Amino acid sequence: MKIKKSFLAVFIAAISFTACKKDDNGGDETGTIEITNGGNLTGTFKKDQHVIVRKGTITLTGYTYFEEGSSLTIEPGTIVKSSTSNKGALIMERGSKIMAEGTAQSPIVFTSGRPVGERQPGDWGGIILLGKATVNATNPTIEGGVGRQYGGNVDNDNSGSLKYIRIEFAGIAAELNSEINGLTLGGVGSGTTLEHIMVAYGNDDAFEFFGGTVNAKYLVAYATADDDFDFDFGYRGKIQFAVSLRDPEFVDGGDAGNGIECDNNANGSDATPRTRPNLSNFTILGPNGAANTAANHNFANRFRRNTAFVLNNSILLGHPDGGLSLESNGTYNAFIDGTSQFKNNILYALAAPFKMGSDVTVAGASAAAIETKATADGTVKLTSAAGAGLTNAFSLTNPNFLPATGSIALTGAAFTGDQADAFFEKVAFKGAFGTTNWTTGWTSWTPKTNTY
16 A cells, blocks of 8 residues: 655655555554555545645555545546455445545546456446435335445535546445445435546446435446436426436346336335435436347336435437336326426337336326326327437447537537526427537547456
8 A cells, every 4th residue: 555644754754555555544643645556545544644646647445434524535537446356336425525526537447456348347346335215115225235324404505526437337235125326325415526437347337316405417337237316205306408328238136127217215215305406417328229238227217105306307318118108006106296397308218118017006097197298297208219310329439429511419408497506508409419529538439458
């Protein structure tokens, strides 16, 4: 572990280096701990321990915790490779703070420690941020075998900042139905910044939000096994500009992979606050009938278990089993009575563009009623993905998500009601892109062959 005390004399720094090397968790010392090129990030960092990772390549080993009062800063251009024999996961606990702000030219990359060409989904855990914002469960413990609680009553809680980040080949299951996702957010508050984050070849969900109020912009889910975006336990944040692209031949073998999956909680109770993500300008792309498409690719949107939602000004194309699926009486009623919104969207699915779950027993409920309301609210149902007019959206190695000249996606977005909020940029286009490709420079569509 290559560390030094930045504010002490050279001979004291050498002593500190030796002490930390004994227990690999920063010991009992307080102050600034630097990790330089070739060093290790591992163990548990405690109150008043402030780690700075200098630009270079470091190794993340095992479950690495930052407890309340500690912090982690990572410089732009840093590459964090996880051990695959002792799979790493970075856990920022309630009251800790991460400042990992890359740039478009120098993103921060979290990836597998395997050699080039051998990296696989599930090589390591992922990143977990835990905060003090409201959730609809009592003292919940984050999944993934981490054993740490999240949530509270501080909705503007600040867990730090993630900008221009790539998370590759993450996602491990500690036990059945208890996984670490690419980026897991438990009770994270609106004081936290999430912008320009890509999760690639994750072995579970790309992004999962367990309650909280954190907002985000410019998210990329690429080749996810399970769900691209998953919301539950009372999440009520806002997200604008997000894209997901699925690899037709890669999907979770034990579960169905959706663009969005959303629940109020695991048993669909009336617990409050109710899950209600406020989403605009998503582009959610399924396999679109490609050869060798794996069977478990599922819906563009799966809203279930008594959830509410807002999803407007978005493009949903190419999912094999459905476009907008509403499951449970509570979810259906919230859509019909206007608590939920699905407005000004462009939709194509290979089957059942509008779908109602078998558990909906509301009198008169039907998929046709869902379609009638959606189209009355400005959603356009297409007969093929080509009708959206995107340039080259389904390419796995060189996608171009921008609308081509004359595309119906270039106009028609609207921001009223919940989306009149200042957080939302009042753009004219639908989907995640207008005339600017905000993925340029910092994303990678060929992570298996990257040479770092």
